[in-house]
Amino acid sequence: MNDMDKAKKLAGEEAVHYVKNEMKVGLGSGSTVYWMIRKLGELVQQGLDIEGIPSSNQTAQWAKDFGVPLTDFSKVAQLDITIDGADEVDRDFHLIKGGGGALFREKVIAMAAKELIIIVDKSKLVPHLGSYPLPVEVLPFGWEVTAKNIALLGAQPIIRKKDEQIFVSDNGNYILDCSFGEINDPKKLHKQLIQLVGVVETGLFVNMANTVIVSNGSEVEVITS
Numbered sequence: 083m084n085d086m087d088k089a090k091k092l093a094g095e096e097a098v099h100y101v102k103n104e105m106k107v108g109l110g111s112g113s114t115v116y117w118m119i120r121k122l123g124e125l126v127q128q129g130l131d132i133e134g135i136p137s138s139n140q141t142a143q144w145a146k147d148f149g150v151p152l153t154d155f156s157k158v159a160q161l162d163i164t165i166d167g168a169d170e171v172d173r174d175f176h177l178i179k180g181g182g183g184a185l186f187r188e189k190v191i192a193m194a195a196k197e198l199i200i201i202v203d204k205s206k207l208v209p210h211l212g213s214y215p216l217p218v219e220v221l222p223f224g225w226e227v228t229a230k231n232i233a234l235l236g237a238q239p240i241i242r243k244k245d246e247q248i249f250v251s252d253n254g255n256y257i258l259d260c261s262f263g264e265i266n267d268p269k270k271l272h273k274q275l276i277q278l279v280g281v282v283e284t285g286l287f288v289n290m291a292n293t294v295i296v297s298n299g300s301e302v303e304v305i306t307s
C-alpha cells in the first residue's frame with residue numbers, strides 16, 4: 083500500500099469514532115470512504131446499531147458487502163452525521179467534490195445531516211480551490227448548450243468520459259469537468275452555475291463541513307471549524 087492509500091485508510095478509519103449507537107449515517111463515496119465503511123462494518127458486527135444512507139450505487143454495494151444496514155429518505159427525515167471524502171478542501175472548509183461523479187447525492191446527504199465530516203489524505207488540503215477541475219452534473223439533453231453557458235463564466239468544460247464513452251452518473255446525468263483556475267469566491271460561483279438551465283448540481287460544497295480528518299499516512303489530524 084502506498085502512502086496515499088495508507089493516508090486514506092487512516093483518515094477513513096478515524097472517522098468511525100464519530101458514529102454512535104442508533105445514529106443515521108450519510109455514507110459518502112470514493113476510495114477514502116471505502117475504508118470508513120469497511121471499519122463501520124466491523125463495528126456493526128460487534129453490535130453497533132446504525133443505519134446508513136448511501137450516496138452512490140458503489141457505496142451501497144460496499145455497505146452490503148461489509149454488513150452496514152441501509153435505509154432511505156422515505157423513512158429518515160434527518161441524518162445525525164455524514165462522512166465523505168473530497169477532491170479539494172480549502173482553509174475555510176469549502177470543498178470541491180464529484181471526482182467520482184457522485185456529487186448530487188453527496189450534497190443531498192450533506193445537506194440532510196447535522197454534522198458533515200470530511201476524510202482526506204493530505205494532498206487534498208489546498209490554500210485555494212480550483213486546481214482540481216470543478217465537476218458539474220448536467221442533464222444530458224442539450225449538454226453542449228449548458229457547456230457553452232458554463233464557458234461564458236470563465237471555465238473550460240470537458241465532458242467526462244469513461245472507457246471512451248460519456249460517463250453517466252447514478253442519476254442518469256452527465257458530468258462536465260470545469261477548469262476555472264483559482265476559485266476565490268466559491269459561493270458566488272456556485273450561485274452563478276446553479277441558475278443555468280441544464281445544471282443539476284455543482285461540486286462546490288460551501289460552508290457545509292464541520293470537521294476535516296486529514297492524514298499523511300502515518301498520523302491523523304482532526305481539524306474543526
Ligand SMILES: O=C[C@H](O)[C@H](O)[C@H](O)COP(=O)(O)O
Nearest residue numbers: 112113114180181182183184
Ligand atoms: O464523487 C466522488 C466524491 O466526491 C469523492 O468523495 C471524492 O472524489 C473523493 O474521492 P477519493 O476519496 O477516492 O479521493
